[in-house]
Amino acid sequence: MKGILLLTRRGRRRLNKKEIVYFLHRYGIDVLLGIALLAGMIFGAVCAGSADKTLMQGLDFLFTSDFQSRCSQSVLSAFAASLTANFMFFLANFLLGLSVWGSVGVPLLIGFKGFGTGLSGGYLYRCYSFSGVGFFLLVMLAGCVISTLALIFQGRSSMAFSSSLFARVRGTAPKADQTVYRYIISNSFMLIALSISAMTDAILNSLFAGVFTFS
Secondary structure (H helix, E strand, O other), X not given: OHHHXXXXXXXXXXXXXXXXXXXXXXXXXXXXXXXXXXHHHHHHHXXXXXXXXXXXXXXXXXXXXXXXXXXXXXXXXXXXXHHHHHHHHHHHHHHHHOOOOHHHHHHHHHHHHHHHXXXXXXXXXXXXXXXXXXXXXXXXXXXXXXXXXXXXXXXXXHHHHHHHHHHHHHOOOOOOOOOHHHHHHHHHHHHHHHHHHHHHHHHHHHHHHHHOOOO
């Protein structure tokens, strides 16, 4: 927040190198993951033009994108499906943080999450027009936003821990004191957020999914 306020106070004055370096040091990972998410969403929306029902059903275990089955799911089934999909991304994020390749793998994972969102939204619009958009906004969007934000925050922690591991492998001191215990604790809070996302998804699914019919 300090970096954002600093940039705001500067107003129209040209930023100097020190301010830019500070901002990138403080928020660089967030910017990188945000760009990865946006790029994935755009790519997914483009790919939606050639996607078919078989593909969407095949990706359902990751993105809960089988819209026909969602319209008839119970709250418990919808919660279980959404939580399973969220947990798979959570686990991949967690494991990437425990490897020296996390700084590369985490942005790709977030980009893939964005790809699923863009693909689902684009497919619904292409095949079902405004009815599909309504389904996406009413049923899918809230849970998707919560889970994506949680994964981005988790990704930041994963990249930081991965960077510390890489520094130790190279024989240099890490920038911050990172322990496995702290890493696990920070990730556990993200798992709670992903559970809230799954519950939100299930509740909205039970309230609004039955209004839509996809054939």
